[in-house]
Amino acid sequence: MKGKLITLEGIDGSGKSTICRLLQDDLGFEGCIFTREPTTSWFGDAVNRALRSDTDHIAELMLFLADHADHISRLIRPSLENGDNIISDRYSASRCAYQGATLQDIFEDPLDWVRFLHKGWTIDPDLIILFDIDPEVAVKRCGDRGERSKFEKMEFLKKVRSNYLRLAAEEPGRFVVVNADRPLNEVQEEVFRIIAHAVGTGNKE
Numbered sequence: 001m002k003g004k005l006i007t008l009e010g011i012d013g014s015g016k017s018t019i020c021r022l023l024q025d026d027l028g029f030e031g032c033i034f035t036r037e038p039t040t041s042w043f044g045d046a047v048n049r050a051l052r053s054d055t056d057h058i059a060e061l062m063l064f065l066a067d068h069a070d071h072i073s074r075l076i077r078p079s080l081e082n083g084d085n086i087i088s089d090r091y092s093a094s095r096c097a098y099q100g101a102t103l104q105d106i107f108e109d110p111l112d113w114v115r116f117l118h119k120g121w122t123i124d125p126d127l128i129i130l131f132d133i134d135p136e137v138a139v140k141r142c143g144d145r146g147e148r149s150k151f152e153k154m155e156f157l158k159k160v161r162s163n164y165l166r167l168a169a170e171e172p173g174r175f176v177v178v179n180a181d182r183p184l185n186e187v188q189e190e191v192f193r194i195i196a197h198a199v200g201t202g203n204k205e
């Protein structure tokens with residue numbers, strides 16, 4: 001693999017998509033490929049359909065995994081082999097953190113189980129930027145988005161956040177934890193610097 005894979009992670013409302021848009025608009029990162037999970041393929045459509053209904057949590061996980069497998073074979077692997085750098089708004093850590101929370105009544109350690117399900121076929125990111133924020137702040141930022149999604153409930157997001165922090169603690173070499181509860185320009189400055197350093201663009205914005 002010649003390119004670098006960088007993923008942006010965090011609870012809903014942590015500011016990932018906003019930073020992703022800013023990265024996409026910045027000339028310093030114009031050589032990067034921008035992508036996301038859930039993807040925009042029909043697998044991603046199926047995932048979004050599951051998210052809008054009361055789909056069984058195991059079934060939902062399997063849809064997320066199918067979307068991930070398709071994402072890897074169609075875009076991630078060929079792009080990395082081609083030497084392209086990739087920035088993905090959510091990736092496998094979202095599954096460990098979110099499904100590690102939805103499945104907590106079924107498994108003793110659902111995070112570990114979900115992580116295991118990726119082994120042997122996924123491509124691990126070179127760098128995971130975790131946008132860390134108190135769910136109270138993130139939910140306030142989302143306004144009425146909070147009413148619509150079952151994933152934007154406070155207690156649930158607290159569990160998701162703690163799962164993310166556990167992942168980061170277990171793999172400190174791969175994760176960078178960014179305090180996302182700061183003015184946008186400060187978060188942007190830090191994230192741009194981290195990514196520029198990782199992909200070697202020389203962009204110091």
Ligand SMILES: Nc1ncnc2c1ncn2[C@@H]1O[C@H](COP(=O)(O)OP(=O)(O)O)[C@@H](O)[C@H]1O
Binds near residue numbers: 010016182185
């Ligand atoms: N640093 C920030 N400070 C205040 N509001 C922010 C900040 N970053 C993003 N927002 C706002 O918070 C909301 C959620 O941000 P978004 O980027 O969609 O989060 P995510 O993609 O992580 O769910 C948006 O309305 C966005 O404009």
Ligand SMILES: Cc1cn([C@H]2C[C@H](O)[C@@H](COP(=O)(O)OP(=O)(O)O)O2)c(=O)[nH]c1=O
Binds near residue numbers: 064089092099152
């Ligand atoms: C990629 C992924 C997302 N999700 C959740 C996080 C979000 O609540 C929802 C949709 O993701 P997304 O569209 O990225 O939401 P947001 O922009 O609000 O962060 O799906 C999982 O539960 N598991 C996963 O593997």
